[in-house]
Amino acid sequence: MILIDPPAWPAWNRIWSHLVSDESYDELHTFAKSAGIPARGFDRDHYDVPSDRYDDLVEAGAVQVSSRELVERLIASGLRQRKRPSTG
Template identity: 50%
Template sequence: MTVYADTPLWGRHGTVWGHLISDSSLEELHERAALAGLPPRAFDLDHYDWPTAQRPALERAGVVFVDGRELTRILIASGLRVPLVDRPAARARRTARDAALLGLERVPRDLIVGLLGHVDPLPDEPGAYRLTRDDASQPARIEARDQAGRKAADDFLALADAAARARGEAGFVGQVMDVALRPDQGSWAG
């Protein structure tokens, strides 16, 4: 079992990013990513995104570096790859599962309960929001396109906190991306 990384080529958030994959096991991938200091939020269905500054830590963790084509070949051969065409459905399944954990009647566009993975970026739409909370004792980080998005994020957090507390947790830990409900769309709670 080996973990591989390609050369960072994708610019975002003021740096350049690469991909980290396993040739056989997501568990191995998560362990090696943690050993290299990558946050669980960097996981994206079948790989981790890693910034160029993390290369020395990845080298110390025993990651093997290959070019992007070889990385893709290895990921496909592993059976772990989630093809681009299947990624929306994989996200939708994850979101539906996690919405059920919270007892939501309406499923948001993208939701993760817990620390592992990240939701899609904030869309450029009225009422859009993206909320992240990695520690229930800390305030959530909210990105919102407008006041309607901010209010929708606050409403979602109140509901998610109540659901988490009902399960014996301190509060919601996770990430959600959605757009504010219109009055004709009902409510979050079931």
């Protein structure tokens, strides 16, 4: 299932949501591509999507969940990729 959290993450003068799959990266990439989300928006285990795309993505089938539920379901799926500590 494709999940999206509410726009709440400020960066680059915009507010962002996270788009994930709790099933597979293939499902996530297929959905993102069909919705016109550029590949550069992918970050380890999710796509960062600007708030102005939120309603379109929900209409396309992304399920609205809280940020907490999104992370919990991503972890439970085994697809969570944590940031690696910087070396050096």
